Amino acid sequence: MPRSFLVKKHINSAKKPNYSELESPTVFLTPHIYKGLPLPVIPQPEILSPAAYSPITVWTTSSLPLSPLPSDLSPISGYPSSLSDSSSSKDHSGSESPRSDEDEQMLPKLTDPHGVEAEKFQCGLCAKSYSTYSGLLKHKQLHCDAQTRKSFSCKYCEKEYVSLGALKMHIRTHTLPCVCKICGKAFSRPWLLQGHIRTHTGEKPFSCPHCNRAFADRSNLRAHLQTHSDVKKYQCKNCSKTFSRMSLLHKHEESGCCVAH
DNA sequence: CTGGGGAGGGGGCCC
C-alpha cells in the first residue's frame, strides 16, 4: 500500500506519542478538529504546515517526491497535536542521501561572502572544513569514508551494513527470534510479533476517526484513511486517472494503460 | 480490472 502520504507525528524524539494510550482499543476519540464536520472529510490542511500538505497535488509514478502525500494521524487521540515535525528530516537521511556523489564532497566551500576567509574544503559527510585539500583528504581517509564504507557483511546473505548494529538488526530477519506462542510463526522484530498476535486476539487498537472501522495495524489504518479522501493522490500520467494507492496505480499501468512506455 | 483490507518485512532514528 502506498504509505508515502504519511508524515511523522511528533516534533522530536523527546516528545513521543503516548503509545500506551494508543494501545487501548477504545481510546480513540473523535478529535476536536472534526467536531461539526460532516464525515467523511479527510483533508485538514489547516492543521498541517503548508509545506507538509498539498491537498490538490496529484502524483504520478514519475513525479513522486519522497513523501508525496503527507497526511496526518494526529487526529487520533494519543498522538501529539504538533505537526511541524522538525524530526521528519530523518526520513530523508536515508534513501534520499546524496552521499554517493564523491565529487560533491570535494567541492571547495566558500565560507565568507566577502572573501575574508578563503575557500575551504568541506567534507560532504560531516561538514568539517579544512583549509587544504590534503587536510580534507586525510580526514576522509581516517574518518568519514571509513565510516561510510559498508564494512559489515551478513553471513546469511550478501548484504553489507555500515554499522554492526545495523547488521545485527538485519541478521534478525534471518534468525527470526520472535516466535508466536500460539501458532509458532517467527518474526524478526518484537513489534512484528505483537502485530501478528493481534490477528489471534482480534484486537484492533487503531480506529478510524471517520467511520467505525478499526485496524490491528497502524499502517493499514493510514491506508484506510486514504479511502476517505476525496482527492486520489496517485495519477496515471497517461490517462490521468487517479488512485488512492501507488500500488493501484502501478497495477493500472501494468494492466496496459501505459503500454506506450 | 479496480478498490480496499490484512498481514508482514526492512531500514532508520531516538532513547
Place this chain on the structure above:
DNA sequence: GGGGCCCCCTCCCCA
C-alpha cells in the same frame, strides 16, 4: 548496543 517505534513498501486476497 538494544529495544521500541516510525515510515515505507509489498504481497495476497476478496468483493
